[in-house]
Amino acid sequence: MIPEEQQDQAGLYALGLLEPDQTAAFELALSGNAELRALLRELREATGELALTVPAQTPPESLRRRVLSEIALRAQEPTPMAQERSSRVWVPWAIAAALLVFCGLLAIDRVRLQQKLTEVRAEDPLMQTVFFTLAPSEAGPAGAKATVAWLPGLQTGVIRITNLPAPASGRDYQLWAVDAVHKDPISAGVVRVDKNGVAQIRFKTVEMAQNVKAFAVSVEREGGVPKKEGPIVLVGTA
């Protein structure tokens, strides 16, 4: 059974009305909840149907030509219209070809620069650091915040938390990495705050994270859990 609050969030998510932090928290919840995903699909379909309630208008034929011409260019194949044109149309094509060559040169230059940047980054792991700012979710305590410095190359990071009250007895805070290629969030271990609600901890994810999109802190059973179960209290993207 999905809590009503989460169902409401799903409605707003389907309409694109959630704030970025709320979106990240909702997507985190979505990743491990098939029932919530099914509800979201229903809500999305209802949203799609709303478009049919609008009085029908016919788009102009000129728009069709514009769109199909652009797509034909993108597909790098001539449109039927282009085939009918006279041979004088070579001029714009020549300009386009010149631009293409110019863009190619720029692309080569960009690749070179990227290679150089990669080399520099490889030499100094600190250059790879990505910073995430975590803010309270709707269920989280107002005023709590955290910053994560994540080094993807070393698969390690540091989290600093402030103003986060200690969890209830028998509970622990647990850090999670939301990775684009993993269905479920990856555990980065239990995080314990001191009596002032502060923690600064070095962590490592339990699995290889390839493309971390967000970090989140949830309340879990004491000692932590292998798969996220409890509510998110802090969440944030890079």
Place this chain on the structure above:
Amino acid sequence: MAFETPQQVSDREMIVKVARGETAAFRALYDRLSGPLYSLALKMLNDAGEAEDALQDVFVQIWSRAKTYDPDQSSVFTWTVLLTRSRVVDRLRARERRLRVVTAEEQGRKVGDASTAASAADIVDKNEEVVRVRSKLNELPSEQREAIELAFFTDLSHHEIAARIGQPLGTVKARIRRGLLKLRERLTT
């Protein structure tokens, strides 16, 4: 994957071909979807030129992002509607102009007009699906209909919607969710 109507299956087959770079399939998809998507863009933007530009952006996105379409998340039609709405909202925000089409009262009247059996729009549409969806939308309690129409057809945030209709945020969220679920339920039974 959820149950699919024959039209949804056909749309999905077309988008697979579009993802492979087949322009003929793209043309077919354009002919199938441009009407409702243009109508939506025009209603929200209230400007034919801007609606055309938005629709061009949307179809270029469909072409370039067809490979990312996920049938588990939505039907092709819904996916393109949400892409269109997103592009239109970007444009509305960019020009910092609130939608003039919808105020709560105006919308009530407009929808009321549309629900009339002999409404002009219905006669023009001659489209059973459109009439059916309109009719089901009109069957929703007016406060739910108002909330989801403001949420869908404008670029207002949920906080702004709550302020507009003078209700607490939690009430607005619940009305949106209940309205959408009720609409979906009525359309699928």
